[in-house]
Amino acid sequence: xxxxxxxxxxxxxxxxxxxxxxxxxxxxxxxxxxxxxxxxxxxxxxxxxxxxxxxxxxxxxxxxxxxxxxxxxxxxxxxxxxxxxxxxxxxxxxxxxxxxxxxxxxxxxxxxxxxxxxxxxxxxxxxxxxxxxxxxxxxxxxxxxxxxxxxxxxxxxxxxxxxxxxxxxxxxxxxxxxxxxxxxxxxxxxxxxxxxxxxxxxxxxxxxxxxxxxxxxxxxxxxxxxxxxxxxxxxxxxxxxxxxxxxxx
Numbered sequence: 001x002x003x004x005x006x007x008x009x010x011x012x013x014x015x016x017x018x019x020x021x022x023x024x025x026x027x028x029x030x031x032x033x034x035x036x037x038x039x040x041x042x043x044x045x046x047x048x049x050x051x052x053x054x055x056x057x058x059x060x061x062x063x064x065x066x067x068x069x070x071x072x073x074x075x076x077x078x079x080x081x082x083x084x085x086x087x088x089x090x091x092x093x094x095x096x097x098x099x100x101x102x103x104x105x106x107x108x109x110x111x112x113x114x115x116x117x118x119x120x121x122x123x124x125x126x127x128x129x130x131x132x133x134x135x136x137x138x139x140x141x142x143x144x145x146x147x148x149x150x151x152x153x154x155x156x157x158x159x160x161x162x163x164x165x166x167x168x169x170x171x172x173x174x175x176x177x178x179x180x181x182x183x184x185x186x187x188x189x190x191x192x193x194x195x196x197x198x199x200x201x202x203x204x205x206x207x208x209x210x211x212x213x214x215x216x217x218x219x220x221x222x223x224x225x226x227x228x229x230x231x232x233x234x235x236x237x238x239x240x241x242x243x244x245x246x247x248x249x
Contacts, residue, residue: 163215
């Protein structure tokens with residue numbers, strides 16, 4: 001069993017007593033518009049799917065990785081003006097995540113990794129601030145260049161919000177939540193979020209993104225999504241393994 005929230009308190013207590021390294025993976029996402037074809041929970045669904053796969057790969061003799069309940073709200077300012085863009089202040093998110101991390105560590109977990117797939121810059125900074133000064137915590141996020149360069153061409157172009165990249169990921173982890181007909185009817189939109197952010201744009205609409213998507217959602221596939229899940233799971237596994245190695249030294 002890899003979902004922490006499904007355990008009873010007695011089962012978790014026994015697990016913490018029997019395994020030398022118990023790791024908590026905390027999926028972090030957002031409530032944010034992702035075009036007419038993907039759910040508002042897209043970023044959370046992706047983080048959950050990545051965490052489940054990473055937990056399988058991390059769990060071995062005397063080590064158990066558990067997927068904690070998700071943190072599904074984040075800093076979502078770029079999508080303002082679209083229904084369902086529910087944002088929280090950055091300092092509130094940081095305080096919440098830090099309290100969660102500290103809680104798991106007090107419980108006896110060896111390590112806590114915040115796994116974030118909502119890539120808004122202020123949100124990313126808020127997530128990373130939550131683990132500053134905590135040796136037994138880490139953040140896994142594809143905004144780190146060493147992980148971003150392992151992902152798809154569309155991701156690297158920056159034209160990937162609810163496009164082929166994210167639509168493929170959701171097809172891999174929750175296909176029933178994708179409106180496939182709507183995705184295939186959407187024209188490809190070559191507007192790079194990363195370039196728009198560097199140019200000082202502060203909303204999707206100011207970048208010319210009028211339906212809360214960019215990229216090519218009609219080209220998405222579950223097969224590509226499954227491959228991306230593995231790549232993102234490698235990101236999580238490596239971040240956790242490296243952090244545990246630093247503690248052991």
